[in-house]
Amino acid sequence: MKERIKESLRELTGLVGVSGSEQEVVKYMQERLLPLADEVKVDRNGNVIAIKNGNGPGPKVMISSHSDEVGFCVKNILPNGFIMFDKVGGVSDQLLLGRKVWITTRKLPGIIGIKAGHMQTPEESMRVKTTRECYIDVGASSRVEVEGLGIRIGDPIVFQSDFMEMADKDLVSTKSVDNRIHCAILIELFKELQGVEFAGKLFGVVTVQEEVGLQGAVMAGNAIEPDYAIVLDTIPAGDTPDIDTEISLPVYLGAGPACPIADGVRGGMAFNYIHPKVREIVEEQAMKASIPLQTITLIGDGYTTDAASLTSANKGIPVGVVATPRRYSHSPVELVNLNDALGVLKIVTGIVIENGMKDLSFI
Known part of the structure; x- marks a missing residue:
């Protein structure tokens, strides 16, 4: 499975998909998801929506990754x-x-x-x-x-960036790891669900224009009207000599997926605080899969995700983020540990399989 993720990431990061020009990534994801989903559609703005129906009634869960790169x-x-x-x-x-x-x-x-x-x-x-x-x-x-x-x-x-494996082959450096790593994870999620029973309906979404204002997510959220959503994105790792890790950014490469509890850019715009029941869902699945989960707050540090726009889409969507740490953000040498990404996959697979088992009320 890890090798499949690596090969999908190699292909995806080799594509050019700057915000507003995501066509190559959209075509790739549409083709890869088509044989794995019950329905795949691309809206007028380029959001890919792959639908997989469960075997019984239950909530609509949206799991998303963005296709664009800086x-x-x-x-x-x-x-x-x-x-x-x-x-x-x-x-x-x-x-x-x-x-x-x-x-x-x-x-x-x-x-x-x-x-x-x-x-x-x-x-x-x-x-x-x-x-x-x-x-x-x-x-x-x-x-x-x-x-x-x-x-x-x-x-x-x-x-221009090559796909470089480090001495530890689980560590990969290239451009657009943000967020092609989770496009690869979405493909693997749909593979993992082949022949698996779950309640409700899964919407696997690949959004456009995240890097320029979280544009695609709100379009998709309004169209799908999910009962809750999990946003998959990368998050900066703070474990380098130029960052005071424990004070500023206690996120480590290779220490498991991260779950930002609260984040928002300076000035209070694009603020997101994880929905309490979604937090329970994420933490329970991490525990069941024996996946270490790094929790973090990043308020006022310029970090945000599609979750910030989904919180107010469709009259408000309960949402949380599961993130893969990566070093050297928005550069041609973003560095990721594939074991962290594999942990994200295991958590979201468990979330889908147990969809509907958690009350989503706020209190």
Whole structure:
């Protein structure tokens, strides 16, 4: 099972799916879920909804992952053939200079240029350039030549990144682990449920545009009207030398899935606090499967998930998050431990199998 997750992740992270341009990921997920579900549909905005009917009455449970990744898009093509670009989602300016990129879903190669070191002033060598000061070189000498490659304004751009296994083969580093790891988990969840009886109805959802405002989840939540939802996403691991782990971010790679109890970006927007009964459901399944669960609060630290939009969708949906820790967020070298992801799979499989056994009232 772990090897299947790894291979699905390898394929998924090799796709270009910046927010608003998720078509390749949507097609992949539709094709993989189609033989495993009773029905698979894609709404007008790209949310994939896979439905599996249980063998008796029970609640509708929505389990979701988002398809999009952070990246860039073509802002302008200069007369001399260089490309200006905009950020899509939260990418640090520190990651820009000298990086290889793929442009469009056809992965046309490009380079974010960097001024030769021996030509930089001492001030330039110390300053981080912003996106507005950077450009992409595709080896063309004119705008006409760039357009001849099929590059247009608005086309998606991502960091070029290989799929690297560490010395410990359970540790994998690449781009878009956030959140393709849980797209892979959704596929495995539907495989695990083949021939298994459960009550109610499962909606496996792959949402769009999470990285730019949690857009797809609210669309799907309003359409499905689930009785409760489990959002699958990644969460930053704080176990590196540059973070005071126990004070700021007590989440460890390889220590099991995480369950954020409360999270929200600065200013109080996109706030989510796990529904008390959903918390019980998650913790009970983790205990039954002997999976260690890392609980955490991340309020005001810029972390949020689709759960924040689902809490107010369809007049309010009881929701919780089960997350896979990963280091080096929103970079081309996100690092994940597949054992943590396997733990997420076991928890959500148990949730579906025991769907309907828990009263979902608030008190």
